[in-house]
Amino acid sequence: MTDATTDTATDAMPAGHDLIPAPQRIEGPHRRGFGLDRRTTLDAAPGTETAERWLRATLGAAFALPLPAAAGENASHSIRLRIDDALAPEAYRLHVLTDQAVEIAGGGPAGVFWGAQTLRQLLGPEAFRKAPVNREATPALPVQDIEDAPRFAWRGLMLDVARHFMPKDDVLRQLDLMAAHKLNVLHLHLTDDQGWRVEIRRHPRLTEVGAWRARTKWGHRASPLWNERPHGGYYTQDDIREIVAYAAERHITVVPEIDVPGHSQAAIAAYPELGNTDVVDTAALTVWDTWGVNPNVLAPTDATLRFYEGVFEEVLDLFPSTFVHIGGDECPKDQWKASPTAQARIKELGLADENELQSWFVRHFDRWLADRGRRLIGWDEILEGGLAPGAAVSSWRGYGGGVTAAEAGHDVVMCPEQYVYLDHRQAPGEDEPMPIGYVRTLEDVYRFEPVPPSLSPEAAAHVLGTQANVWTEVMENRSRVDYQVFPRLAAFAEVAWSALPAPEDRDFAAFERRMTAHYRRLDALGVGYRPPTGPHPWQQRPGVAGRPLEGAPPNV
16 A cells, blocks of 8 residues: 555646546646657567567557567667666656657556556557557657556456356456556456356366356346346366466456355256255256355365365466465355254364354365465455454455454455445436446445545555456346446546545546546447446346345445
């Protein structure tokens, strides 16, 4: 986190600028400066290769320019990429020096890359297209200086690909959209009751059986409607390697989530012995076709632990992320209460109850991951029964779990559903497609504060950052994801990156003015966002039930 005594980003923004997220400081713009044309070269110092490749591929395509390597250091008419060790790793400075050069200096490769994202915004919406729309136009930048750095190290988006599968190319597109907003963590929710989405070679039935369901509930679980078309899909291990490498080129870390011990019916349908066979006929279970909290959870046996150790061994080979998410949420205890096997395990371990049994399950994988140099992170239910040493918490049910964890010295990612669950509806009224949850407008997200004022300074230092979560029960394809995520992700990105004033003091009217330019960028990128005036007719889902909740969400 940055020092709270520094000027806020929006205070340092001169009138007329439309950058999102807002940088820390801008001086200018002044007279016309650097123009991008066929003479422009890339002067890339060692350590700036990812930004160099990205600029050549992205701006080169948008403006039909070759952007060759400069003939020498500090060549004229060049975009100069530099590493400055005096800056923090993700910080950058962007100087439009004269009509001869633009210089981006970053504290590390990521800082240079984030500076390149700012350069793209300065060049206008045409820079967000894949081919030139006007070959005669010469994009130009006025002389100006920008200094910038992120507030939080974890600026995340959780994407649920289990409820509705998102093809690989759509995930890659989502990574591009994240990079454009300076987000740097993709939390990939890969397994749930409704589908298993990653190939595990030693357990092939996880995808042969677990990746497919016969039909899907259409709308909220109370809806009488069904989509009778079979649904499914999964990522091969090479698909995952491609996604992870593509993300790394954009300085985004992919954090995998394998949900245990709840949200596991897809795995149990594939391997019935994983379930509580002494309570239910697990061989009769299929991949779940509806939504909600499922009673079918993993059996707390040594065989289940060995099975998932094998799963995680392959997951660790695919994902270099320090953090591995194990879910741990919404695990009903009814089957464990009725299971002689589970009760024997509680007695054997000297545990007090089923909550402590779940804690034992989580602690096992905390130790297992720590022994391999990784860290466990889970939803805030992992606090129940005692938090595993070294574990981090994704605080989703409100601030409370995060506050408890941070005060106890555990790292926290703040993602309270009351503010940053982007499946929640964006406006009241019947036009909102499949309306779920409380109304969370663009302004609501913009006024979200990840660090509650009740936290002590020592505890606040454990807030790694924040994350917006995209649960896809009512998002059947990319268009629906676009609608629910945008434009609110732009507001969230500014919350995660910029040093903003207190929520009540934030200038939302100025943010809306900057969004006018940002909508044109999203249009160029082909993002099907929710228009400020409401959904287009083709974005509506008339007659499909949701579950809207009225009033303001509780602040917990």
